[in-house]
Amino acid sequence: MDDVPQNLTNAAETTGEVDDKWVSSSCSLCYASCSIKAHRVNGTVIKIEGNPESAVGKGRLCGKGVSGIMSHYDPNRLNKPMKRTNPEKGKGVDPMWEEISWDEALDTVAGKLKALREDDPRKLLIMRTTTVMTQHIPPFAFMSAFGTPNASAAGGGLHCGNGAHLISGIMHSSWSIVPDFQYCNYAVYFGASKGHAAGHASCSNMTMAADARARGMKMVVVDPFANQAGANSTEWVPIRVGTDAGLALAMANVLVNELEMYDVAYLKAKTNMPYLIGNDTRYIRDSETNKPMVWDSATSQACTFDKTDSADMAIEGTYMVDGKQCRPGFVLMKEHLKTYTVERGEEITTIPAENIRRIATEFAEEARIGSTIVIDGVTVPYRPVAAIAFRGSQGHKNSTYNMLSVDLLNHLVGAADVAGGCLGFNPACDGYPETGRLKYIPHPDPDGLMITGSWMGPHGPYPIGDPAPPERVGLQNLFPMAMGSVFQGSTDQEEMWEKFDFDYRPEFLLNLGANQIMSVGNSDAVEASLKKFKFIVSFDIFATETTEFADIVFPDCGYLETTDSRSNFPFIFSLPAGLGEWCWPIRQEVVEPEGERRLFADVLQELGDRIGITPDLNAAYNAWFELEGENRLKPDRKYTFAEIGDHDLKDKFGPDKGLDYFKEHGLVKWPKKPNEVYWRAFTDVRVPLYWEWMNDTWEKTMAIAEPKGLDIPKEYYSPLPDWLPCPSHECDHEDFDFYAFYYRDIVHTNSLTMENAWLDEAAQLDPYSYNIAINASVGREKGLQSGDLISVENEHGHKVEGRARLTETIHPEGLGIGACAGHWARRMPTAKGKGVFFNDLVELDWHHSSPSNLTVDLCAKVKVTKLEAAQ
Amino acid sequence: MTSTNSGRYEQLIKDYQTEYRPQREWSEGRGFFLILGHFLVGVAAGAWLFGLFFQDKISLLAGFVLAGLGGLAHLANLARPERFILMMLRTATSWVSRGFWGLTLFLIGSVIYLPSLMFSDTFWQSDSVIADVGVVFSIAGSIIMMAYMGFVYTASKAIAFWNSTLHPVLYISYALRGGAAAHLLSLAFQGEAVSGGSDILIFWIAVTVTVIVLWIFEIQGALTSGEEAAVHSVHDILAGRLALYFYVGILLIGLFVPVFLMAGIIAPLSPTLFALIGLTSVAGDFFMKFSSIKAGVFSPVRLYSGNNRRATRRRKI
Amino acid sequence: MRWGMVIDLKRCIGCYGCQLSCKAENGTPPGVFFARVHKQEEGQYPTAQTTFLPVLCNHCDDPPCVDVCPTGASFVWEDDGIVDIDADKCVGCRSCMMACPYSQRFLNDDPQNYYGDQGATPYEQARVERHQTGVVMKCNFCRDRVRNGQDPACVENCPTIARYFGDLDNPNSEVSRLIRERSGFPLHPEKGTNPNVYYLPA
């Protein structure tokens, strides 16, 4: 190399050797964790490329991935533990950091944790960022070992999130859904940029989506804004923000009641549509086995669902069973959908009725109901259509139903996890051939409904647990469909805790990267919730806005300084779906940690040791990593995270494939089989299109909530999905004529990358990234032009400012703001003041969140005022 | 040291955010010296030619000095001035290279010729062969100097406003107007009477009219060229960021004031007025060059242009 | 042998991967972009459309940038048609910047770094500081990589496989075939530069 830096920084200097190595690892600029190769020359990382060996990214990286070098070498990164010397906390208040030794920092924190654990372990709240995949398991392990029920991702509210993962889990046994890019011919995107800017397996999907478009896949993008997925679409369908269920249900109505095009065989065999429903909205259950019953049209009598051929199950008609009048779920579905005429759809969504009908018809026709295809010698059902949704459509008060309504379309035509259809991310795996480990597959519960084979958290999405008096700070016990919760930072959290007689308050926040004051909602609310903690410890790589509230800051290792045995597992998260390869890459240290940085997972081990919970921690890791036999951790030893990783790898891939093997080879991969990818046809499970438990769940929730004075609106708990308005749809203040929403910018990940100088530069050059997108004609009518400084205010007086960008590619009622921008932290100079801080428009309280899954509603009705003309 | 927090960088990023990015390389920072250099060598060439024609030593001397300064300004425009000698290498295609030769020829010629005029007893006579060679060199050099600038701009394909083929003619006219002005100044300096200047005044008027006509053609050409960037430049001059230079610098100072003075409205034409006319005329020329160089706006890169017409990708709803 | 590139607009999603992988490969200073991505809107709501237009040096057959260069610093490699700059010869006159109709040339003015007063990062010390200052820079089709048998960085990295690189003199190369079969066209043919970067319609 002719460009070896002069100042050799490592051992090579003394030995005279030139250090020049490509190290296989994983990106961490977003959770897709694409496989990388980092080029290190004399201790300096000089290039990051994709790893072509890997199925994750296949050697290609998005712009953020190749820019990781700049985040790594940012001079603003934290290098030493610090404590605050200014006791006053608040947004923008200088903590007056003082650098301290690791010993002092660890002593202080361990001392506090020990006392806290003796007092009441529930007082510990563990928060982690969703952006960094390494931080998936260690926080959970620490949580279980410590004995607190309180752990959450990214501040709660889970924008990504609560609805999408719940429905993807219940219906596809996976964290999320995506079109089968290899075979799909017609994909309808409801507020998701998968394959075009964001989402799971983000970069891998970009390649696959491009292949699909080149192959001729039509892409209909339902989105208020067409700057990303919409720009690549065959048809952009601008929609009023937050109304996706209105469109999806109207389309479902066209399929079922107008066209009568639906997959009868699928509905009978793979859903609970044949299950008989009594007038009490519950299943008719067999008195002996308690199993749901169906009407067997061959014998003209009712029997339990597992006692007859699904082809013989009736999905039409009215029957009398045990003296009770009942109908198959499908009859109720059909009746229900009749109320969603295309005209009503138009009223809700602003999409012309004719377009709704046409798109539904195209979807139905392209579905080729009944067809099969032979792939690698295996015959599988072929339904080359998919309806996909993610953050955009489900980040609303009606989160659960918005997502369910969209997915309903897939199930009506039998396009779920079959060739060409809507796929979960790898819900079934036959395991690593050489060891048989990693085998998982969805399986039925006693009602025949699907339980996931693999999941991200302690318990799966289904069966829905029983509501219980809340104990977790986010009240999730009472709302069993919630993963994250608005109450972690809401204005009414104290009111809720009081209502439900909480006998403790969270006192200690252990923050692992999450920048919740920026990522959750309006910063006043989150600020107030942060101020309530008696002690905050933050593991971070930057002194972010949230970290400015910490009492002690631990400088964490960045991804190029981290070793993690499962950068890409569970497979249901960011391993590309569809045919291809199973691939297990790792993340490994490319360079030694700079300064005094230490890997947070190792620090958690150290803290565990100091407070005497090492055996509990090891037990937790054994459970979380599902370690078996001799690979289980011994109770009393203090392991490093890398050692635990070594156990994990040997456990899954055999004794010869420990960390050393992976460090050298980077990954292990093996081919996927059609029966794994298109598992649905080969797996005897059903999914609920009729959510029978909803009424029970509501009643049980009300039984606890009502006496405490909390009313749970019943319409959010009915067995069939509905369109229900967001608070923004009910705002009728004058001049509040835009629906503000945010979207992910392709060059930024949440709030993390804003400090990356290369990405910031690219975003500055992008016409939209840092500006407020407004429809051109509407803007002009209001006397606005691109570049004008405007104020955007919600009906509760929360305001943000930014420069307007007039565009023809946005819905006239929409106002789009990119990324999670607008940093104000003093130690993030590149990020500071860039872009627009959307989240200040997001209200955090019960009224503005989903009454079924506690997702924060992300849209706001806003008023726009011009502050200053463009220069 | 320039870095991401420098004003220059911020300006650059701001420029890239706009569709019609103004060129700054040849007008701001060290780029200002290019305008200055072009201005100086233009006047120098004109002054020299007038000086020769009228055998006016002061004009000749002024031409020489201005050309020297212009040369230095040219060097100051370079980011790597120490390598200037390499600029002689590409006369086959590069007008900058040719201009460089022009200036060199001129300087050599004038260095040869001037001593014969000034110190004819020490050196050679002004009618000697040596002096003649100097004259030939210097005339050739002047002509190249006058012409090359316009061609430099015409060859700048990125800047639609400069692409006009009128540019070289316009620059030659500027040089002549500059020469006339220099001569006027020289006359004023020598205290010459009105009568002695009437020829040159008539010439000044003629060349000024030519400049105006050419300039109007150029603006007209820019407006009808079909190049939005050129239209943008014209807008910048007439009603945008450069309007002040245009109305005050070019029209008022460069045109109205000298014409007003010339018409003898204020006072009979005295040497002082001569000097004023010369100065304002030259200042006007400076503003003319300054604003038309500064008005350069890069043409945006578009997917479909000319014969490339797009087919609609998306179905009409 | 004439290297050329084809960019498939049907595949490109405007991810800036080319712009940034080029930056990483070449260590270009702030404000210097050998590869860039433009976003351009056309039409009116609701059928309006944003086009992603990735650009780079077109390695023109008739490069005005080379014609105007007084020193010969800008030149064309005879063996492969790549338009390149010999930094040792450049005087920084910027004539070429005014001549390139595609805005593909950049002056590396002073020593620059991305984190301002905080100084150059180790990466920048290794990769950015090796570039001469006071000279003009541009894309050279990653000539070192190409001569090593690799694709240019932006081609190898493009997440949508929208970029193809190959020999335009060879009618059977993938690039020639794509141009032929999908009616590839260059940018601004009216400028008479005869570019070697072609675009496939979306």
Ligand SMILES: Nc1nc2c(c(=O)[nH]1)N[C@H]1C(S)=C(S)[C@@H](COP(=O)(O)OP(=O)(O)OC[C@H]3O[C@@H](n4cnc5c(=O)[nH]c(N)nc54)[C@H](O)[C@@H]3O)O[C@H]1N2
């Ligand atoms: N306006 C707006 N708000 C949003 C979103 C949006 O797109 N726009 N997205 C929403 C969604 S879906 C989510 S999931 C959340 C995400 O919200 P967060 O989980 O808070 O994610 P980030 O905002 O990326 O902040 C992550 C922080 O983690 C730190 N970090 C990064 N790498 C490491 C590491 O290796 N170790 C440690 N200890 N820390 C690290 C960085 O300081 C970074 O600021 O935001 C939500 N909020």
Ligand SMILES: Nc1nc2c(c(=O)[nH]1)N[C@H]1C(S)=C(S)[C@@H](COP(=O)(O)OP(=O)(O)OC[C@H]3O[C@@H](n4cnc5c(=O)[nH]c(N)nc54)[C@H](O)[C@@H]3O)O[C@H]1N2
């Ligand atoms: N580049 C990038 N990639 C990322 C991330 C990132 O920050 N940047 N974050 C990661 C994370 S944490 C997540 S959760 C995923 C999220 O991935 P996505 O869900 O794909 O991300 P978004 O861009 O937030 O939402 C998708 C689209 O929804 C639209 N939208 C907003 N409101 C509505 C609505 O009411 N209805 C409809 N139909 N559309 C609407 C937006 O305009 C946007 O185009 O991405 C992950 N990948």
Ligand code: SF4
């Ligand atoms: S998609 Fe995410 S993980 Fe993959 S390269 Fe981009 S930032 Fe890195």
Ligand code: SF4
């Ligand atoms: S990397 Fe590829 S997809 Fe991304 S902007 Fe460049 S050409 Fe387009």
Ligand code: SF4
């Ligand atoms: S694109 Fe510009 S820089 Fe590249 S060869 Fe053509 S004219 Fe020269």
Ligand code: SF4
């Ligand atoms: S700046 Fe350098 S490369 Fe460009 S024209 Fe001048 S000498 Fe040639």
Ligand code: SF4
């Ligand atoms: S070919 Fe190389 S230098 Fe040119 S744009 Fe691509 S990455 Fe940059």
Ligand SMILES: [Mo]
């Ligand atoms: Mo997320």
